[in-house]
Amino acid sequence: MxxxxxxxxxxxxxxxxxxxxxxxxxxxxxxxxxxxxxxxxxxxxxxxxxxxxxxxxxxxxxxxxxxxxxxxxxxxxxxxxxxxxxxxxxxxxxxxxxxxxxxxxxxxxxxxxxxxHRHLGIDGEDKFTGRGISYCATCDGGFYRGKNVAVVGGGDSALTEALYLSNIAESVTLIHRRDAYRASPVLVDRIKAQPKIRRLTGVITALGGNEKLQSVEVATIPSGIENLAVDALFVAIGxxxxxxxxxxxxxxxxxxxxxxxxxxxxxxxxxxxxxxxxxxxxxxxxxxxxxxxxxxxxxxx
Ligand SMILES: Cc1cc2nc3c(=O)[nH]c(=O)nc-3n(C[C@H](O)[C@H](O)[C@H](O)COP(=O)(O)OP(=O)(O)OC[C@H]3O[C@@H](n4cnc5c(N)ncnc54)[C@H](O)[C@@H]3O)c2cc1C
Missing domain, CATH: 3.50.50.60 (FAD/NAD(P)-binding domain)
Structure with missing residues (x-):
């Protein structure tokens, strides 16, 4: 005792x-x-x-x-x-x-x-989590078969998620705030070779939609604001x-x-x-x- x-x-x-x-x-x-x-x-x-x-x-x-x-x-x-x-x-x-x-x-x-998971910290992120915003492509990618999705991040996990989603989704936009990625060179090469993945340099400034996420506003570098119609955004920023x-x-x-x-x-x-x-x-x-x-x-x- x-x-x-x-x-x-x-x-x-x-x-x-x-x-x-x-x-x-x-x-x-x-x-x-x-x-x-x-x-x-x-x-x-x-x-x-x-x-x-x-x-x-x-x-x-x-x-x-x-x-x-x-x-x-x-x-x-x-x-x-x-x-x-x-x-x-x-x-x-x-x-x-x-x-x-x-x-x-x-x-x-x-x-x-x-x-x-690290969050983006922008308005609407909590509201759209589970309604278009996900922090895990392996978990939720299957729900967006044939849809248009975006991934934000520039490290190994963001690039891996983008490649994974390119086998499922109609299109994948990979959004990163810098031109260069922090990922391993082999992943960067694979991303560049995958025609379904579009690379966009910029910062997400707003999320749009009613019940579900429908769009992402990106302040692109150097051209200005781009409104991207998406069914899902996968956040992979660490x-x-x-x-x-x-x-x-x-x-x-x-x-x-x-x-x-x-x-x-x-x-x-x-x-x-x-x-x-x-x-x-x-x-x-x-x-x-x-x-x-x-x-x-x-x-x-
Ligand atoms: C929204 C969402 C959807 C997901 N979907 C899937 C999916 O579809 N398929 C899949 O396989 N995986 C999915 N995952 C990932 C999966 O949930 C995790 O990989 C898994 O839960 C990890 O398990 P874990 O036990 O290591 O840690 P966790 O599940 O994070 O559990 C950690 C535990 O530690 C406790 N804890 C933390 N600090 C302390 C402390 N100081 N004292 C006492 N206890 C503490 C917490 O209370 C909790 O009980 C999802 C994750 C999220 C967030």
Missing amino acids: NSNPNRTECRLLIVGAGPAGLTAAIYAARAGLKPVVLAGAAPGGQATESPEIENYPGVGRTDGYTLAARMLSSATEFGAEIVYETALKISLAEKTVKTESSEYVFRELILATGAA GAPNTELVRGQLQLDEDGYIVTDALMRTDRDSVYAVGDVRNTPLRQIVTACADGAVAASQIVV
Whole structure:
């Protein structure tokens, strides 16, 4: 029994209750580890924001809330303890995580805190999100088959999204504020060779439409304002991983994602990172789940 009622010792603490953290919890709980999961502000994770998910195998077309609720109930059915609190301080040296009401002492820690997409920050962006504005071509590109779409951004992810969409959409306009891209040369070459992709240099200044996004106003360089009729705009201007609590304690890559090996191990013993928060080539539900399973399996053995 703990001498301090607000201090909980646990074999495995998982921070984050999105698909990655919940899958880790399911695998660990099934192996008898009794994991404790801190769910934070968004139990179920980013998927709960998606009205339509059709690329998670085996469940057909569903909404993200339903899928996330099923993952949460699976984790608790197998014996994981979900705590609806946010980690406020993590000390990897002391092996402790503090929330508002408690302190958790862990033997093993899985970080599954996810990431957010950077927003354009212009009027109408929130209103049109899910109604023409998307932050993920792999997730939503399929809804715009044969339509006219635009992608904004100039890094690897923007160019990858534009190429992906060029196989689906009627036309793709790639909008970037500079002439040169920050992407790898091979992607730039592919973009230039793809006749369906039009390259436009400029800055998005306004979004138009009633119920759904219908147009994007671009201040082009050097010619002036261009109004582009589009069915969708894919925003790919970078991500913001939730890694503030471990900054300076773990190796992060240049964009702030946690560096792991193929077994989800970080550069610290007994600390794993899974899902969107780590440096992974694909940020999707299925890859987040796979990461969680791999990490938990390392702890179980
Ligand atoms: C609108 C939208 C639509 C999408 N559509 C699809 C799709 O169709 N198909 C697909 O495969 N993917 C889709 N994705 C991507 C998918 O949702 C993510 O790749 C996936 O959710 C990542 O899972 P994760 O567990 O790594 O992180 P997240 O889902 O981001 O979960 C992070 C968890 O960490 C918690 N957390 C964060 N900080 C703390 C803290 N300090 N303390 C405690 N907890 C904390 C949060 O509360 C949350 O529970 C979509 C994403 C969005 C935003």
